[in-house]
Amino acid sequence: MKILMVCLGNICRSPLAQGILEHKLKERNLDWKVDSAGTGGWHSGEKPDKRSISIAKKYGIDISKQQARKLNGYDLENFDILYAMDASNLQDIKKLAQSKEELAKIRMILNESYPNENKIVPDPYYNDSGFEEVYQMLDKACEQIIINLTKEHEAN
Numbered sequence: 001m002k003i004l005m006v007c008l009g010n011i012c013r014s015p016l017a018q019g020i021l022e023h024k025l026k027e028r029n030l031d032w033k034v035d036s037a038g039t040g041g042w043h044s045g046e047k048p049d050k051r052s053i054s055i056a057k058k059y060g061i062d063i064s065k066q067q068a069r070k071l072n073g074y075d076l077e078n079f080d081i082l083y084a085m086d087a088s089n090l091q092d093i094k095k096l097a098q099s100k101e102e103l104a105k106i107r108m109i110l111n112e113s114y115p116n117e118n119k120i121v122p123d124p125y126y127n128d129s130g131f132e133e134v135y136q137m138l139d140k141a142c143e144q145i146i147i148n149l150t151k152e153h154e155a156n
């Protein structure tokens with residue numbers, strides 16, 4: 001399974017989502033590939049935002065080695081599932097899809113924990129107190145991703 005977490009800047013939300021899912025997969029000895037990217041390239045090459053690094057560290061996860069990169073068309077070929085954090089990410093990812101198969105790979109991440117509700121992970125960039133909430137939302141979603149994808153895989 002190859003999973004790509006996508007947000008706008010690839011410095012706040014998606015690096016956390018990547019770190020949390022990688023951590024859970026390691027605990028379960030699951031060999032899935034996880035990466036993250038941003039629909040915008042302003043922060044390419046940078047480490048995650050220090051507030052994301054800090055909230056991850058609080059829960060025993062090191063995301064400080066990650067490097068931001070911009071989402072590209074190959075990501076839709078290479079990954080099995082691309083998770084958007086909000087509706088605007090979803091639209092931007094869809095613009096890069098070149099087939100129905102690629103479109104079908106794109107999901108809202110919180111639909112794993114709250115099916116069909118299209119809830120969003122709020123952008124915490126301008127809100128210092130938003131990082132704990134974002135962490136909790138992503139933690140719950142990642143827990144459910146493992147359960148749901150394992151079931152989907154068995155059903156196919």
Ligand code: 4NP
Pocket residue numbers: 007008009010011012013014038042123124125
């Ligand atoms: P992210 O947050 O999409 O969760 O990484 C943002 C980070 C930077 C910007 C926007 C959102 N920015 O406009 O620079």
